[in-house]
Amino acid sequence: MPEMDINAAANEVVALLRRNDARAAATRLQALHDGQSAVVQESLDRYISARAAAELEGLRRNGGVAAADAATVNPMLDRLGEATRPPRMPDAAETAGLSQAQQYDVYGSIVAQRGNIAANDAMATQDRVVLGLRDENRTTEARGRGVYDDRIVVLWKDAQGRGHVREFNQATTEPTAQYDGHAKTAPRSPGFGNVAPRAKTEGEDVNGDRVKDLGRLGEGTIEMRATTHPRNGHPDEFALRPSQDAITAGAGRVERDSNGDGWFDARDTQGVQDLNDTFKIHRGSRSNTDSAGCQTIGGGEYDDFVSTVRGTPGQNRWQYVLTSVAPGQTREFGQDVPLAANDDPRQPQHRDHALQQQISTRLQALGGRYAEHAEDYSLVMLREAKAAGITRVDQIVASNPSAGRAAGETLFLVQGSPGDPAALRAGVNAAEVRETAVESSLRQLQQQSREQAAPAPAPAQQQDAPVMGGR
Missing domain, CATH: 1.10.220 (Annexin V; domain 1)
Structure with a gap:
């Protein structure tokens, strides 16, 4: 073909x-x-x-x-x-087999959907545009050192109008608890006992509890300018930070974890703040993301990022488009699977009825359309809860507003108390919850149950893991 x-x-x-x-x-x-x-x-x-x-x-x-x-x-x-919802994070193997032209359209279509006018105008020129794909995780991951599970992409057109892309898969767009004031309280704040804190504490105390609260960039488009960032044992090096124009227009563009649970959502009092210029794109270490709220690139890829992002002569402003990726399952569910009429979690005798009822009760507490349609909406959320290994739902929490998007674009199922280090959280796109037909939800749940009941394949022989080094 x-x-x-x-x-x-x-x-x-x-x-x-x-x-x-x-x-x-x-x-x-x-x-x-x-x-x-x-x-x-x-x-x-x-x-x-x-x-x-x-x-x-x-x-x-x-x-x-x-x-x-x-x-x-x-x-x-x-x-x-x-297609208007947060995009799926494609596997690196999916894009590796595509031409540069198709890779450009994969990521360019995300900019078209999630970027602002300035970002889309820049795509029509030879300017380099930076795209960040955030696969959200908790700040306490890896003892608070962070994980490189996000992706940063640079897109541009050459003089002939051909599209080009460079992916950087060792990246993060989120802060790490090693810089969090909640890791230094006496006694430690709940959930931070395993964090190895850095000497320097970052953030701002936004809720008046005398503990600095880590921040991160909210979703949307931010204009960046050239700056420098310190590097141990080396001269200061090239980095990017928000421009003055971005700061002026940056109301509500920063999220802060004011309740110290390692997540960013509507439970954080005063959790949405205005932009400042401390949120950079800079180098991270191989075994530590070094992020107190910045976007960092590790894995030895940062030098390539710098040469790529600076590849258009005369460019001194860069549009940075940041989006969360779609939460939950991403595979296609077959629509030709027979629907078993007696396999409905809303029925009291169903094995998942108790969990479905917990979800329904939490949805009713949200009020409005969620309360009115709680029984039907609970089915989509049940599917995601089971996929995430959640067996009890203690809360359903909305995401923060960002870049003109209302609060609650994503709904989070939470198992456990906010400070519990073993607490689980799974995100579900709110539009999917509202718009998925009951019959489709039931079909997907039944297929999921069959897949989970099937015997797991034998694991492949593990290859030697790479040695993690320092900076």
Whole structure:
């Protein structure tokens, strides 16, 4: 099969939508999906949903789709609606087999969907644009040294308009508890007993408890400028930090962990603050992310990042687009799986009924539509709870607002008390909770149960692990 030009294919569908031919657009989109990998399909959908947002909104209005076209058009609308949610983090192996042109569209479509006007304008030039993909984890991970489980990507076009991409997979966008004041209280704050603290404490006391609270950049686009950062045993080196324009426009762009549970969410009192220029992109160590709230790149990749991001002569401002990646399961669930009518967790005799009822009760406490539809909405959240190994739900907590997005884009299932180092948390996209049909949720739960009951394959022989060194 010839390689798809994702950008051009998206424009085909957008053109049909703009001609008010939704049926033809849906038919063409399905044909374009056929035989393509998930990462290509997702990129195509993101471009279309961003470029045809007005047309799609019109189709979703009452009476927007002709009754005769509904069976063809509505699945397209559902799919393109999903494309507006936080993106999936593609495996490095998924993108490694793609050409530079397709890699550019994979990440460029995320910028199109999650970036602001300035970021998308920069994509039309030869400027380098930086994209951060955040796979959220707790600040106390690895004794508070952090883990490189995020991704930073640099995108640009050359003079001929060809797209280029460089991925940096040893990256973090989150702070680490080694710099947290909660790791230095006497006695230690709950959950911080295993943290190996640094001498320097970072953060701001935003809730008046005399303990500095770590911060991180919230999602959205931040303009960065060149600066320097100290490096042990070496001269200060190139780094990036927010520009003055970004700070001026940076109301509510920083999240702070004021309750000291290692997470950033709506439980943090005064947890959303204004931007300052201390949040950099700089080098991290091989066995320590060295992040007190900065974005850091380790694994010996930082020098390559610097040469890549500085590759356009004369560029002195960089648009940095930061987004969380989709929480929860990312694999496709087969829609042809038979639905067992007697396998419903809402029924008292079901093995998962107690957990489903806990989730339903927590949803009712949120009020509004969550309370009204708690029984149905609980099914999506039950699937994610089981996938994360959660057996009891003590709280459901909303994510913070950021970059014009309302609070609660993600809902977090929590097992355990806030300071419990063994507490579990799993995120679920709120739109998925609200929009997934009950029948689809039940089908997915039943497939999940069959998969979890199947015997696990024998583990492959483990290769020698690499030795972790210092800086």
